Amino acid sequence: MSGGACATVAAPLPAEVLLEVRALDAWYGLAQILRGVSLEVRRGEVVALMGRNGAGKSTTLKALMGLVARRSGAVHFQGRDLSRCAPYQIARAGLGYVPEERRIFSDLTVLENLEVGRQPSRTWADGSAAPAWVPEALFALFPNLGERPGRAAGLLSGGEQQMLTVARTLMGNPYLVLLDEPSEGVAPIVVEQMVHMILALKAQGVSILLSEQNMHFAHLVSDRAYVLEKGQIRHQAAMADLATDESIRRAYLSV
Amino acid sequence: MTPSAVLVQLLNGLASASSLFFVAAGLSLIFGVTRIINFAHGSFYMLGLYLAYSLVDRFSAHIGFWPALLLAGPMLGLLGALVEALLLRRVYHAPELLQLLATFALVLVIKDATLWCWGAEDLLGPRAPGLGGAIDLLGRRFPAYDLLLIALGPVLLGLLTLLLRRTRWGTLVRAATQDREMAGALGVNQAWLFTSVFALGTMLAGLGGALQLPREPASLSLDLSSVGDAFVVVVVGGLGSVPGAFLAALLISEVKALCVALGTLHGFGLALPVSKLTLVAEFLVMAVVLVARPWGLMGKAPSSSRHRALEAPLQPSGPGLRASAVVVFLLLASLPWLSAGAPYVTVLAVDLLVAALFAASLHFIMGPAGLHSFGHAAYFGLGAYGAALLVLKAGWPMEAALVAAPLAAALGAMLLGWFAVRLSGVYLAMLTLAFAQIVWGITFQWDGFTGGSNGLTGVWPAAWLADKQVYFLLTLSAAAGGAWGLRRVLFSPFGYAMRAGRDSALRCEAIGINVLRVQWLAFVIAGGVAGIAGGLFAFSKGSISPDVMGVGRSVDALVMVLLGGVQTLSGPLVGAVVFTWLQDTVARSTDYWRALLGGVILLLVLAFPMGMVGFLRDAVWQLRGRPGGGAR
Structure with missing residues (x-):
């Protein structure tokens, strides 16, 4: 069911490393966007991908999810190589993706949107239960959604749609969530809710790799950060160090 | 009642x-x-x-x-x-x-x-038991x-x-x-x-x-x-x-x-x-x-162009292409002398050229303008019937009728185009199909004027063009002129505006281009050129029937363009020649020519998903070390 012929068994990773990416290249049409991106995410970590507009943050997440037409490089996840897998196989391996543009199914109700994301529950390699979600638990995390489960998703407010996208991905019980620009284009109150949500997920044992331009937001939620420029990783640091490193911020992040 | x-x-x-x-x-x-x-x-x-x-x-x-x-x-x-x-x-x-x-x-x-x-x-099957009455x-x-x-x-x-x-x-x-x-x-x-x-x-x-x-x-x-x-x-x-x-x-x-x-x-x-x-x-x-209601009674506007493939820009012709075009033209022009012993070759060559011109006109509207037409035969038919009716009913000389053929077709394209450019994608394709079917239906039913299902006979060229070889040269000049003209238009400012409108209508409007008007004019040009092909066709056969504007002909043209490849200008010409030649050869050799043709098309589609010429171009790019493949 999960995985399939695409995933060959890769060299075993240290138990705490969930995702290991080596030399990831990606193209849009004829243009190469990513050049040799390497990074890793450990179990229970929240990692931020930072960089300016067009640095390749969203493309990195899409390439990990198999959503770009052409990519190369190694993507080791939970001991399997996902670099040749289709998006649905990657999702079934326990990698969740929350797109920046939301892409909710506007004709479907809130509950139906959640149903599309539903997958069986998972266990960790050691046999213990991985974080699992049902609509009731998600409605506790996002009370606004719980108030109108039968409503067409297209009629929700922007912030509610943002929450629905996250909730929909969580229905797949992912080990690791790729979160694309969670603070982009939503009201400050929603940004605050996003911070709480990410910290709540982390407390449940879900790992998160998020792309972010907003240093303040990233600082509030992340443990570590990678800094991207022109499709390459230029710097990596603990989030607390990066937040105080003026020279890096000026070189790669400030507008 | x-x-x-x-x-x-x-x-x-x-x-x-x-x-x-x-x-x-x-x-x-x-x-x-x-x-x-x-x-x-x-x-x-x-x-x-x-x-x-x-x-x-x-x-x-x-x-x-x-x-x-x-x-x-x-x-x-x-x-x-x-x-x-x-x-x-x-x-x-x-x-x-x-x-x-x-x-x-x-x-x-x-x-x-x-x-x-x-x-x-x-x-005929049996009646349903108990419900036969x-x-x-x-x-x-x-x-x-x-x-x-x-x-x-x-x-x-x-x-x-x-x-x-x-x-x-x-x-x-x-x-x-x-x-x-x-x-x-x-x-x-x-x-x-x-x-x-x-x-x-x-x-x-x-x-x-x-x-x-x-x-x-x-x-x-x-x-x-x-x-x-x-x-x-x-x-x-x-x-x-x-x-x-x-x-x-x-x-x-x-x-x-x-x-x-x-x-x-x-x-x-x-x-x-x-x-x-x-x-x-x-x-x-x-x-x-x-x-x-452009999206149908209960349909919704398509969500976005997220899945749209990127079109590689058209390449201006290099000296190599220009030289080979001249060589091909000269070779074709000497065909009547080369094939003096085989008169059928000239007849087939006229068919090939008419098909190539027709396909080029469809490609013009489909590729660079990005407007999918499923009813292109309507303009071909309007050209053919326009020319034939002018000769038979109005007593015009054949030469004048041939010149008027594209005007008749362009008039039809102008009428439909005004509505059509307001739609896009499948809906546009279906409206063009509807227009073609309406024109076909009128032609088919109007016995007194168009000859109904029997069509029109006695549509012959003027005496000096009666010789097949002379008529071939006329067709060659018209087809080459038409193809060259379309190419010129594509590399003119109007052509740039047309291609820009295809790639992003919104940005185009923002820099002051009236996209709808550009596309409307593109429709008229494509229709007119199809009309030239239709007129040439009518006089080469001597008779026409409503089939000239039937769905079959529209589909044939689509097949030609797609077979050759939408992204290149020579694609439709190659596709038209290969398709017409295949149809002619296969149809004469077996009763099951459709299956054979279908099989060949399937193989070609599976082997060359970018069309034949697109495939060749990509292969050349690969050889020269340019990034190939293109976007999916």
């Missing part, structure tokens, strides 16, 4: 609506999820009818009439699943028009397979079987609604209809979903065909006629919407039934033969609906 006669016609309409809905519902579901315009859907309907005939013939004595009849449905579903898994799955990443070409090749293959299995004779309605007789059909339509609508609204499978189908990439990123296996939707749609088409067994004979012409009707229903209802398809099937069937019931209307001293409108009624309904 008595009320009882009208009632019977209205009930007839309801029965037809149910039959239509069976085919259209499946087509709409398949399009919604896979985005494939499945030309072969009508072939599955036809196959369902033939299969039901044989099943009832063989097994009704053992397992009963109904089980035998209904068995055709699942069998077709299985066939559909196989076709999807073995063939269509390989072309999902190809441009959508190439997918269309693949399904059209399937039409050809299935038609000949049916011919081989069941023969060319129409086959008629009931009495206000003193008129109405077939009892049709009452069953009337009931089946709403039943199917109810079942499909339950399936789509109340099951996980239905939820996934609706999600994938909206955004299949996102559904995939959530773990939904598209391959499995596509296969199951395709199988269900095919099964419904097969059932629809099987249910016609007691009502109409199985015939080889049912494939294209039924898929044509189903396309109209699906587009009028809104692509992907099952309730919309039901509503549209009702609307169209009832309008047709009313046309029959009304017979001839008298008023203002005129007699309007409304019953003759049945041929074009559905297309008139479609045209009206699309102009008023």
